[in-house]
Amino acid sequence: MGMGSLVRVIRELLHEAARDLAPTLVVVLVFQVFFIQRLPDSSLALVGGFAAVLLGLALFVKGLDAAIFPAGETMAFDFARRGSFFWLMLFAFCVSFASVAAEPALMAVAYKAEAVSGGSMGALTLRLVAALGVGLAVMVGVWRIVLGHAIGNYLIPAYLIVIVLTMFAPPQLVGLAFDSGGVVASTVTAPLLTALGVGLATSIRGRNPMLDGFGLIAFGALAPMIVIQVYGILFFVPAAAGTAVSMLPSDDQHQYVAWAMLVDFLVMVRNLLPIIAVVLFSSFVVLRRPLADPKGLAVGMVLVAVGLFLFDEGLQVGLFPLGDDMTRGLMGDGVAMWAVYLYGFLIGFATTMAEPALIALSIKADEVSLGQLKGLWLRSLVSVGVGIGIVVGCLRIIDGTNIAYWLIPGYLLVLAMTRVAPRFIVPIAYDCGGVTTSTVTVPLVTALGVGLAERTPGRDPLIDGFGLIAFASLLPMIIVMSYGILASWRLSRLPVKERTR
Numbered sequence: 001m002g003m004g005s006l007v008r009v010i011r012e013l014l015h016e017a018a019r020d021l022a023p024t025l026v027v028v029l030v031f032q033v034f035f036i037q038r039l040p041d042s043s044l045a046l047v048g049g050f051a052a053v054l055l056g057l058a059l060f061v062k063g064l065d066a067a068i069f070p071a072g073e074t075m076a077f078d079f080a081r082r083g084s085f086f087w088l089m090l091f092a093f094c095v096s097f098a099s100v101a102a103e104p105a106l107m108a109v110a111y112k113a114e115a116v117s118g119g120s121m122g123a124l125t126l127r128l129v130a131a132l133g134v135g136l137a138v139m140v141g142v143w144r145i146v147l148g149h150a151i152g153n154y155l156i157p158a159y160l161i162v163i164v165l166t167m168f169a170p171p172q173l174v175g176l177a178f179d180s181g182g183v184v185a186s187t188v189t190a191p192l193l194t195a196l197g198v199g200l201a202t203s204i205r206g207r208n209p210m211l212d213g214f215g216l217i218a219f220g221a222l223a224p225m226i227v228i229q230v231y232g233i234l235f236f237v238p239a240a241a242g243t244a245v246s247m248l249p250s251d252d253q254h255q256y257v258a259w260a261m262l263v264d265f266l267v268m269v270r271n272l273l274p275i276i277a278v279v280l281f282s283s284f285v286v287l288r289r290p291l292a293d294p295k296g297l298a299v300g301m302v303l304v305a306v307g308l309f310l311f312d313e314g315l316q317v318g319l320f321p322l323g324d325d326m327t328r329g330l331m332g333d334g335v336a337m338w339a340v341y342l343y344g345f346l347i348g349f350a351t352t353m354a355e356p357a358l359i360a361l362s363i364k365a366d367e368v369s370l371g372q373l374k375g376l377w378l379r380s381l382v383s384v385g386v387g388i389g390i391v392v393g394c395l396r397i398i399d400g401t402n403i404a405y406w407l408i409p410g411y412l413l414v415l416a417m418t419r420v421a422p423r424f425i426v427p428i429a430y431d432c433g434g435v436t437t438s439t440v441t442v443p444l445v446t447a448l449g450v451g452l453a454e455r456t457p458g459r460d461p462l463i464d465g466f467g468l469i470a471f472a473s474l475l476p477m478i479i480v481m482s483y484g485i486l487a488s489w490r491l492s493r494l495p496v497k498e499r500t501r
Contacts, residue, residue: 023350023351023353024347024350024351024441024444025050026350027343027346027347027350028322028326031326031329031330031339031343032326032329035329035330035335035339035343036326036329036330036332036335038329045317045318045321046317046318046321046322046325047318048314048317048318049313049314049315049316049317049318049319049321049322050314050318050319050322051314052310052311052313052314052317052318053310053311053314053315053318053319054314055307055310056306056307056308056309056310056311056312056313056314057307057311058307059303059304059306059307059310060104060303060304060307060308060311062300062303062307063299063300063301063302063303063304063305063306063307064300064304065300066296066297066299066300066303067296067297067298067299067300067301067303067304070293070296075091075279075282075283075287077199077203078287079091079286079287081203082287084286085146087282087286088142088200089139089142089143091278091282091286092135092138092139092141092142092196093135093136093138093139094135094274094278094281094282095192095196095275095278096131096134096135096137096138096189096192096193096220097131097132097134097135097274098131098272098274098275098277098278099189099192099275100127100130100131100134100135100184100189100220101127101128101131101274102272102274102275102304102308103127103183103184103189104308104311104312104315105183105184105442106126106127106130106180106183106184107123107127107312107315108183108315108319108320108442108443108446109126109176109179109180109183109442109446109466109469110123110124110126110127111123111315111316111320112320112443112446112447112450113126113176113462113466114126116450116461116462116465117172117238117462120172120236120237120238121172121173121176121236126176126180126228129224129227129228129231130180130184130223130224130227130228131184132227133223133224133226133227133228134184134185134189134220134223134224136223136227137219137220137222137223138193138196138216138219138220140154140219141154141197141215141216141218141219141220142196142197142200142216144212144215144219145197145200145201145204145207145212145213145215145216146200146204148206148207148212150423151215151218151426151427151430152418152419152426154219155215155218155219155222155415155418155430156415156418156419158222158226159222159411159414159415160415161226162222162225162226162229162411163408163411163412165225165226165229165230165233166229166404166407166408167404168229168233169229169230169232169233170232170233170236170238171402171463172232172236172238172460172462172463173228173229173231173232173236174229174403174404174407174463174467175403175463175464175465175466175467175470176228176462176466177224177225177228177229177232178225178403178407178466178467178469178470178473179446179466179467179468179469179470180224180225180228181221181222181223181224181225181434181470181473182221182433182434182436182469182470182472182473183442183469184220184221184223184224184434185217185220185221185434185435189217189220190217190361190434190435193216193217193220194214194216194217194361194364194431196216197212197213197214197215197216197217198213198214198364199213200213201213210365210424211423211424211427212427213427214361214364214365214427214428214431215427215430215431216431217361217430217431217434217435218427218430218431218433218434220434221430221433221434221473265305265306265309269305272301272304272305272308275301276301279291279297315443319443319444320443320447322443322444322447323443323444323445323446323447323448323451324447324451326343326444326447326448327447327448327450327451327452327455328451328455330343331451331452331455337398340394340448340452341391341394341395343448344387344390344391344393344394344445344448344468345387345388345390345391346387347390347441347444347445347448348383348386348387348389348390348441348445348472349383349384349386349387350383351441351444352379352382352383352386352387352436352441352472353379353380353383355435355436355441358379358382358432358435358436359375359379361428361431361432361435362375362376362378362379363375365378365428366378373424373425373428378428378432378480381476381479381480381483382432382436382476382479382480384479385432385436385472385475385476385477385478385479385480386436386472386475386476388475388479389468389471389472389473389474389475389476390445390448390468390471390472392406392471392475393449393467393468393470393471393472394448394449394452394468396464396467396471397449397452397453397456397459397464397465397467398452398456400456400458400459400464403464403467403470406471407467407470407471407474410471410474410478411474413478414474414477414478414481417478417481417482417485418481420485421481421484421485421488422484422485422487422488424484425480425481425483425484426481426484428480429476429477429480429481429484430477432476432477432480433473433474433476433477434473436472436473436476442469445468445469445472446465446466446468446469448468449464449465449466449467449468450465450466451465452465453465
């Protein structure tokens, strides 16, 4: 690639990343000017953090397109064609585990959880527990596609298990478990699982990509809700009162010198090694063929590592402090509470409309439904659901009601709708609930929830601060299935001739 081509590619990547970040920046700017009426603290650091997030996200997505997605899709097709059921299941587990462990959105939630829990829920522990659960759940989802079972036969009992666990799990982990379920299928995991599911349904005789191909994201999103609550029941020990973990070291403890940044980068490379190991083992040992493009894979993995490193640094320097600053400003004197709700709705709506994982899912749904389920309409429904969900979550924090009293009836409603909704819409609705929150949305929404809990008398940040993402995942499922039920009802009232047009 020549220098001119490289510059053009980088410019295109930055343009795409800026487009994804623009809605968030517009919402933040409007609220800073008209409601908070002051600039954020450490504005220069925030600008640098956003620049790092922008560049990191661009390189990260390019690396995914160049390396991980092609390798994952090719191997899924190869396993399905060869009928290697055992290796297909092992591949599904390993690639799901590895991608979730490296998921930027999950990292954001994990860091915040470690901070507000005083270290009683470590960031690495949360990520590994969630990754293990997703790997096992995706195996079940692949099993469902192979056998051709209806997705409701699996998800309804699983959500009933979630509801029962919610009654016994430590209250400190309930909101965190549901939030983790909402972020595990984001930038890395969602496109991989969508490609894997639709690819399997396409390659297996008797399977319908629309009915059987979707749903792996739903299984993946469900898993952390179960395994984190089980982990909490068995192993969780709350930190002593008053214990805190600083999100960012003070200036005299941490300087961004070359050595410290090198160590951080090597840690990020270590997080990606499982994905590389899965690809190499599957190619050379199981499929017994060389890599189709080893150079492209190597370059793509380097881009992913560098992109994740820059994203992570920008997250810590820019997005988390910005989220905290916005919450402080909105909770200050002179700002009406309705402004907080409006901020939550607009942040949720704007960023979800630009969410790459949701765009990928909506395009695939439009494609396999032959245009009957329009991608833009689906994204709009989901984005409205996210905005409403965040508002409901904020109301819950202010009210102080136990989150289980909100989520349990909500999921029972989802399960009831699963029985009456058209079969084609159910897996898509569940998948939409798993791809709503982006790597940009999560830090701001998490900071909003924790900040509201910290500044509302009688609230505990760990117990009450998490859960906004859970509502942002729940409401889209309800709205999308409601759309399917309404569309089916309207179709049933049309004359037979008009239905077949």
